Amino acid sequence: MSALEIRNVRKRYGEVETLKGIDIALESGEFLVLLGSSGCGKSTLLNIIAGLSEPSGGDILIGERSVLGVHPKDRDIAMVFQSYALYPNLTVARNIGFGLEMRRVPRAERDRAVCDTARLLQIEDLLERKPSQLSGGQRQRVAIGRALVRDPQVFLFDEPLSNLDAKLRMEMRTELKRLHQMLKTTVVYVTHDQIEAMTLATRIAVMRDGRIEQLATPEEIYDRPATLYVAGFVGSPPMNILDAEVTASGLKLDGCEEVLPLPAAFDGTALAGRRAKVGIRPEAMRLAAESEDPRLTADIEVVELTGPELVTTATVGRQRITACLPPRTALGTGSVHAFTFDETAMHLFDPESGRSLKVG
Structure with missing residues (x-):
């Protein structure tokens, strides 16, 4: 009842x-x-x-x-x-x-x-x-x-x-x-x-x-x-939202050369040629190790130590992102760093309706 x-x-x-x-x-x-x-x-x-x-x-x-x-x-x-x-x-x-x-x-x-x-x-x-x-x-x-x-x-x-x-x-x-x-x-x-x-x-x-x-x-x-x-x-800092286009090879971000892989949860054939908003939580992002292929290369603009984490604001092409990193991470304003994240951390949204594009 x-x-x-x-x-x-x-x-x-x-x-x-x-x-x-x-x-x-x-x-x-x-x-x-x-x-x-x-x-x-x-x-x-x-x-x-x-x-x-x-x-x-x-x-x-x-x-x-x-x-x-x-x-x-x-x-x-x-x-x-x-x-x-x-x-x-x-x-x-x-x-x-x-x-x-x-x-x-x-x-x-x-x-x-x-x-x-x-x-x-x-x-x-x-x-x-x-x-x-x-x-x-x-x-x-x-x-x-x-x-x-x-x-x-x-x-x-x-x-x-x-x-x-x-x-x-x-x-x-x-x-x-x-x-x-x-x-x-x-x-x-x-x-x-x-x-x-x-x-x-x-x-x-x-x-x-x-x-x-x-x-x-x-x-x-x-x-x-x-x-x-x-x-x-929902989320603090809020989710990063990046403009992109779905292509045969993945997600082409506006204003830069980066192409992100399309997560398995999304139907690439059905979405090819469409505009999309790509969402990535700041805490899902981390600095890429030398042995890893980076997802994004970003210019560091602002670094803020909150105590338990280092909140980093950076730009990828013309778009701004935020990353929450361990507090002892060595970063300097004006430096360039490669970031990576698990593809399952990505969300795709229709830029017109605002609804998730996830299959099912």
């Missing part, structure tokens, strides 16, 4: 259609991340699931029950907001238990649920404090606790970590992952941060202009992007 089903959901504001037919079926215990840049429609979709906005078309089912027209409090959901939305005059304990209090849950049962939730989130010693006495990370734990204590069918998170600094974001990602693994809760989580998406999700829906570009596991999104947009959006 699907915990949440989104059927052909559309949303229109006047002449502007912000959601253009979204279909997702979410099984119990899944962690779905809606990923995309600002304005793609991910928060609009979350608000429709929550009941804060009604769709212009389609249906939302929670536990196989349509919730169109159902008040948010009756949808069996809990939502964690970007702003925490804590009551400043209430203690942590009362903030966590406020929803139970409004539902007239008996005091003893309510106190027990609050204590169990605080223990789970490791904030037992904060129960008598007010929100003004808490750090950003502690406030976020309280907001999560207020959702957890209700034990709903679906949890909704609207960019909950965006107000935290980098260190706290990493800690809270780990905490959310731990909680999900323990509780097996069903989650829909909105973010524009691809690291959050990759580390937390069981599936990712990459959204663009009110549509889903690809819905798949993090591994598939990263290793087999369905479109140019997904390939460029």
